[in-house]
Amino acid sequence: MTAIANQKAWTIPGPSPLPLVGRTVNTINFAKDSIGYSSELFKTYGKVASIVAGGGTNLYSAASDCPGSVIAYGPEIVRQVATQTHIYHKAPLSGTLYRYKDISERTKPLKNYGVGLFGVNDETHLQQRKLMMPAFHHQQLHSYRDDMVAITQSEIEQIKMNEPCEINQFMKRLTLRIATKSLFGEDVTQKDQSAGSLLQEILNIQISPFTKLLPLDLPGFSFHRYLNYLSLFETQMKGIIAEKKAKTTPDSDVLSMLIKARYEDTGHPLTEDELIAHTGVLFLAGHETTANALTWTLLLLSQHPQVCNDLLDELDSTLHGDSPSVKQLQQLPLLERVIKESLRVITSVPWNGRVTSQTTELGGYLLPKGTEVFVSIYHTHHLSDIYRDPEAFNPNRWENINPSVYEYNPFSAGPRLCLGAAFAMMEIKIVLAMLLQRFRWEYLPVQKIDRNGFIAIKPKFGMQMKVCPQDREFVRGVGCVEGNVREMVKLPS
Known part of the structure; x- marks a missing residue:
């Protein structure tokens, strides 16, 4: 009624x-x-x-x-x-x-x-947000920098020069590794089925229309597989939590920080269910969205050679080919402007x-x-x-x-401003600084660039780029972009 x-x-x-x-x-x-x-x-x-x-x-x-x-x-x-x-x-x-x-x-x-912070409101949200904030304090963010650099460097070493690279898949793999390492303290390359890779599978099944249209827990149905993966994730997370609680010296990842956290009014820790909910939602909110933001930024730079040239000048003069320190990240104003403009013109969320x-x-x-x-x-x-x-x-x-x-x-506003905004910005800056100093990313017009997705926007058919030595030939690959991305941003013909 x-x-x-x-x-x-x-x-x-x-x-x-x-x-x-x-x-x-x-x-x-x-x-x-x-x-x-x-x-x-x-x-x-x-x-x-x-x-x-x-x-x-x-x-x-x-x-x-x-x-x-x-x-x-x-x-x-x-x-x-x-x-x-x-x-x-x-x-x-x-x-x-x-x-x-x-x-x-x-x-x-x-x-x-x-669930996590997305599933609570009013006073409960404020309490739990306050509890989680130390894991994203600027001093704590500094501790994540080394992992971001190391993982990006290991991905760089696997790139094949002068060959096509599917950029969105590359960025998803890179940000998946960074997310699982920062959140859970594990790298997906070191486990066959990490918590992060399980969450990625869950997300892939969830966005399938068949999962929502036919929520039947029967073999052969996507909802059945969805529940299977959810069960595996819970089991693995309970194991990770138990291992971390047993350590005499806590790790520095987000989950370890949350295990140490205590409610201000009661002094009680987060429950096992709350820990699973918070770390899972942080992964979902921050992994693929960051990958898409990096993908769109590379596309925009590939089509604006003067911007790319000026940005490389800034990176070279400040970093001299090295990966950026936390302090140096504050000395790259054009990099900051490029990312802000990319998040504005093609808002990944x-x-x-x-x-x-x-x-x-x-x-x-x-x-x-x-x-x-x-x-x-x-x-x-x-x-x-x-x-x-x-x-x-x-x-x-x-x-x-x-x-x-x-x-x-781009990271919302008000009391629900994204808790991981500073983390995401640091990650995007580090990845771009390292990739642009080492390579020139040449757009290959082998697919239409149509937007796809609802929660997060990504290229529907992927995005192929040729990975070239950084020779500053930025005019190569400019133009020939087709697809409804042109409704969102002006690109050269």
Whole structure:
């Protein structure tokens, strides 16, 4: 009855559902290309729109009576959603699959997977966030630098010169190793089935539409495999936690820091379930998103030879071919501007998802309790009244502008600002500095560059680049980029 009443109160404009297939096609179109689909809706309906008129869609919320899905953008929208955290709640990253957590013994791992800080709100969120902050304090971040450098160097040594390299796969492997080493203290190359590689398999199965459409725990179904991997991950994590607790001298990885942490009011440690939930969600939130950010940045640099030349001048004059120290990372202003501009123009995490905990108003519309709200970071980053010529990749614009956290927020804003933002920025800087000094990355026009994904945006068909010695021939490979990436950024013909 609640869902029916909410739909009757649904006033947010959107496209009408198609006959017979109803809202399914609208939902699929949004999931397939959320940026392209939402761009059309924003043009037609303004800065707040419904994925389908009348509501009735459910992509993110685990509640069974979700009244519908709303998309919105703009600094004022960002500010309202980011700061009113008592109204705009987060939900587990497993999304609609989370509702199956109590069905059987085999679905119990869903209680921990993709939860962590994403599955708690209000005072509980503040308490647990405070507990986790020491693991990402700037002094602690310094301890992760050596692993980032060592892993990047080992990947560099495996690169075959003058041959094609699939960049997104390369970056995913590199960031997977960094994530598992920093979070769990293990390197995926040293184990056949690390916690990190298991999480990657879980994520791959989760994004398959068949997993959500047919959540059947029967052999041959993707949901069955999904639960198998969740069980393996829980078992392995319990083993890792037990090993770390038994050590007389704690390791310096994030999990070890969380094991040492204590609640301020009670002095109690995090439970085993909380440890599993927090480390898992940190991996999910930070691994593939960083890989995609690095992939898009290399593409943009490959198509802007002058920027690439100037950046290499800066790297050479400061680093002289060496890997950067933490102090030197602060002495590379153009590298900082290049990354900021890349995260602006092709926002690797384009949406900030929330669920309303009560009836509220957004952009002049009444949102029923339980409404999914997807705030577009991407479209906010492309507002021409904030960013002149917004589709241009222009790192130098950052010398003259200083947007607010609600105008530029690749890592969200407010009390839920990404805990790992500084970690991600340090990782991206180190990887780029090392790769660009050693190699020239020449774009190969063997595939269309179409965006793909909903939570994180990556090249749909991959991205091939030729790995060349760093000869500064940056004009090679410029042009010939095809695909809907051209809707997002201006590229040379």
